[in-house]
Amino acid sequence: MSILIDEKMRVVIQGITGREGTVRSKLMKEYGTNVVAGVTPGRRGEVVHGIPVYDTVEEANEREGPLDVSVIFIPAALVKEAALEAIAAGVKLLVIIPDRVPLFDVLEIAKIAKEKGARFVGPNTLGLISPGKAVLGMIGGRVESARDWFKPGMVGVTSRSGGITSAISYYLGRAGVGQSTIIHVGGDAVIGTSHPDVVQLFEEDEDTKAVVMFGEIGTSQEEGVANLMEKGEFTKPLIAFIGGAAAKSGTRFSHAGAIIEGGRGTHGEKVRRLREVGAHVVEDFNEIPKVTMDVLNNL
């Protein structure tokens, strides 16, 4: 099993004829993702790596649907329209790759997605991969690397940094630890699917035995995971690393953040909360594979 994506789900790529869309559609298709259609306005009739292109998501859905997933490679300023188009066409999972999507656009997508029962990953995400099954986005870059770097197994990986998502998974694999699903939740302050959402999905996935999480300073995602552990809603072993210990903390400009967040968001507070509820927080990034192996051996 895996979460969010497998080899059967039907995938559409919005922006398939663009610079990234073209290259990454090749990766996805060759890896085994069930990419059934692409969308670029005005380009109906074209074919990219064997994938038929349509003018709208609705049209792609009529011809090649039902569509389960849309992967969006559209310039940031146009992402909102693209995402709302996919949601309106009935797509239930969106993967929003671009970075620099305006915050209020993300909030609008979140509102509509919630109303329509859709979920989105990102923005500013490298994507996700269920090793041996399917990849969404650009993780791995090309098919040979994706096959070589990521091996199927029973550890779920969730990370706030794109490069680190691949790095953790590769180093785990090198130590003989495979993965169920690897997900880069996205680097922005507001994202559609955060660490707490992901660990809840891993909780439901019987093939995932443990989760490795790469957290960072800022936002309250890691604290959210700790809260779930405390409430017994996430019960699997969690191995965590929090980046940004040495980062210079910025001078606070306004009080609003402090009023709402209290002490949340700092490196120390995240580590303390996670340890308090029994997570294995490692200080040295390179220890992740070893600690994970120890945890798995003690199951």
Place this chain on the structure above:
Amino acid sequence: MAKLYEYQGKGLLQKGGISIPKGGIAKTKEEAKKIAEEIGGPVFVKAQAWVTGRTEAGGVKCARNPTETEKGAEEILGMDIKGFAVREVLVEEKLDIDREFYIGMIIDDIARRPTLIFSPVGGTGIEKIARKHPKQVVTFPIDITTGLRSYEARNILRKGEIRGDLQRGLSDLLVKFYRVSRKYEARSAEINPLVLTKQGGIVAADSHIVIDDYAVFRHPELGIEIAREFDRPATPLEKVAYQVEAKDHRGTFYFFQMEGEFEARSGYVGFHGAGGGGSMMSMDALLSQGFKMANYCDTSGNPSASKVYRAAKIILSQRNIDGYFASGSGVASQEQFHSARGLVKAFREATLSIPAVIRIGGNSEELAMEILHDHTKDLPGTVEAYGRDTSAVFCARRLQELVEHWDYGRKGSPKEIRGKPKPSSYHFQTLTGTLYVRQEECEICTDKPCVSSCTAGILKFDGGKPILSITPEEAKRGRCTECLACELACEFHGNKAILIDLPIPGLKEAMRMRA
């Protein structure tokens, strides 16, 4: 997060129908005095800086008359508040305060909604008040599609025990405040204190507004120079870097100077990260070896070779760095030879004379390492490249060893790279530069590696000389990806005839200003 000065924020509030104190902005003490004369009464002279705690730092002064205003302005202008050099003061009428409130708007990352905050007690120390009396602070999640309704505002105020005429006045203000925040896409906004004057007016006495970096492009009217989270105005070099980022959408480039001036051999390193998480860990690795960072830089998200080249040139323009350290996550999804070629071109043009350690793991890392090693051997500096199986800590240690034994007196320049192209040479424009071919050199070139190295397939031979196989317009639109492969191939296997000129506007001036 692009921060607005107090006076800019107040200007937006005023446009949105919210009252602000009478006043004006001054760059000199004379201007300040003149504004005080116009106001005619006691005023505040307030340092304009993107920091909190201005009052405690002496950046806000009360003046009873124009003479005192002049004196106050003289003291504040040029002041350094938490590293921020004050260049402007806001001279404002002193309000007759009856009561102070706090209102704020922030984006709640868990609820994924804007949240309005109201406190019936405002002023300095609001954070402490909020902690001590959390029930006094009312928060309300706003529906992004409908905005804040008047009845919602009244309910917020009711919960803060605000009744009667004051409730009506404040609810009107809350609605206007949220509209301003939404219109300009504030990531956070606050008025503190919001003042009820003895005359019964409601006036925004201070404001902090931070615009969402990613939305700055939709608000040219704000005149924001750099849409980045800075606690101080950008340095000349940062401005140069930001223009590079703004003009090339391929990948991202972030550059931040951590130290302006430093002595040679004092442990400062030019840092070139790739990806947020990987950069942060690489930075930790550097610091753990006792290095200091001259700058923080991150090129990621599949940047073009030309963008990486410009980033490297900007990093290398910092005087007196002891070494160059590039390191990302170690397992990058992007093809790493682009970054390798960008680095090599920069190292060659700057005649690298210091040690450089490049951790360039990821796709095509073998080729990337080969490019870095093979094309820098003739430089006085040294370049060591590593792949995904080498840790950031190891690489930082390696740089430490190289720096420790490096002879910084070593001088020398690489052999003549290539002759300067004449403007009359064959050339065409690329997305951000110009490619020149001194075709007279091609006649005696036997290997002709240029066309075969062009993976975009936009070059062809015409009588043994490379020319475009597409229209110049197509090349300029981005069909030439500026991958730099033809230039390096020509330099090492051809007759040094190709030059891709990738200007960095303002770099020379920025370097001169510093010198």
